[in-house]
Amino acid sequence: MNWLKYVAKGLIHGGLDASGAPHRRRDALRGHLLVLTYHSFGDGVPQGLFGALPVRQFERHLRYLRSHFCMVSLEQGVGNIRAGAVEHQPFLALTIDDGFEDNFTFAWPLLKQYGVPATVFLATDFIDSGRPPWPTQIVEILERATLNVMSFPFPARLGSLKEKIAVARNLQHQWAPLPPGERFELLEALRAHLRVPVDWVRRPLRWDQIRTMRDHGVRFGSHTEFHSYLPVSSDKVVADELLGSKRRIEDELGEPCRLFAFPDGAFDDRCVDAVRVAGFEAAVTQVKGSNVGTTTPYTLHRIEVPSHDPFATFRCRSALAL
Structure with a gap:
């Protein structure tokens, strides 16, 4: 982590937060749905190329979000904006991509503790084989x-x-x-x-853990089988990725899999059509922004939450004030 950059961001965005910009943005976003994207969680400082969000920081996020947003599941949030519902705070849904075991170890206990709904998007080959995306x-x-x-x-x-x-x-x-x-x-x-051992450090969720989380309110969607970037994949690969992962989740959980997350947020018109034909009801991208009733349900916007953000940056980012 670049500590000088981290401190500078904290100071700049702390000033922006103190100016009231996030508060004004939240007022303007009443009736909108914001969707946050997380990936991995840990108990230390983010290191290396792939940083896991420190669990203490995640707890701060949850406390802040509960106080400043109307927390909903992704499905509920989509239903709310379609119906034109408006609350005194913007709707916000929390999503987690890939299916790392630390979602169960670190994130889920806090989600339960604070009563925050979440949707986890699974790359099903990772769950079944143990090899990361x-x-x-x-x-x-x-x-x-x-x-x-x-x-x-x-x-x-x-x-x-x-x-x-x-x-x-x-x-x-x-x-x-x-x-x-x-x-x-x-x-x-x-x-x-490169003479690297084959034992992967990053472990997947197990299906029994997934069922336990499901039984306590966490929802699960598809993130393909192999995390392929769909716009550059053949029609066959796209169809196999979508249908294979959808059926696998439905077989294990015994319920319809309605939600999809595009790997790396990458999509085009062909991919959107394939997601719709596969039977999904909504899909999320990584296009930054909020969602309203006229937002296409198959290209919902999200806000990426980096593991290395200062808390002041997160407060501004969560309200689209950056």
Whole structure:
């Protein structure tokens, strides 16, 4: 983490918060639905390329959100804006992508404690096989690599965090259009090339944990099977990703899977049509903004919550004041 940047953000956004800008934005957003995106949670300071949100920070988030927003499930929030409902505070839904086990270990106890509904979007191959989604595998392999240079699949330096971030982005760009099986073969070759152990640090939720969370009010949606970037995938891969994950969740939970989250928020008209044809009722993107009754239900806006934000930045970000 860049501590100088962290402190500067905290000071700047603390001043913005003190000016009343988030309060004014919340007033203007009454009747709107805001959707926050989380991923992973931990008990320490975010480190490396893939930071987990400290659980103490998440608890601060929940306390703040309960006081300043009308907390709803994603399904309830979509229903509210379609019906034109208005409360004294904006509606806000909390979502978590991918399906990491820390969602159960760290996030769920706090969600229960504060009575906050949430929707978790599952990449079902991760749940079933234990191998993380392919972008997470890239990050973990590079994080754990001790070599300072690599020659496969292209020559690059790995001596600094900045260099590893650049390599991760390059690999994600190159491998995104490939079929899932081919990507996994390349990932295995990269892992072997960099001499990284095969035991993954980031573990998935188990189906019994998912059912326990479901029984206590957490909802679950699809995030595809293999976390493929759908706009650059073939029609067959898109259909397989959508239907395979939807059926898997429905088989395990014994209830319809109605909600979908586009991996990396990436979508186009073809993908939106495929999501609708697959039988989903709503889908979320990573396009920043709020949602109203006229927002297309298959391209709902969300607000990403980085793991390294100062709390003042979060307060401003949650009200779209940044």
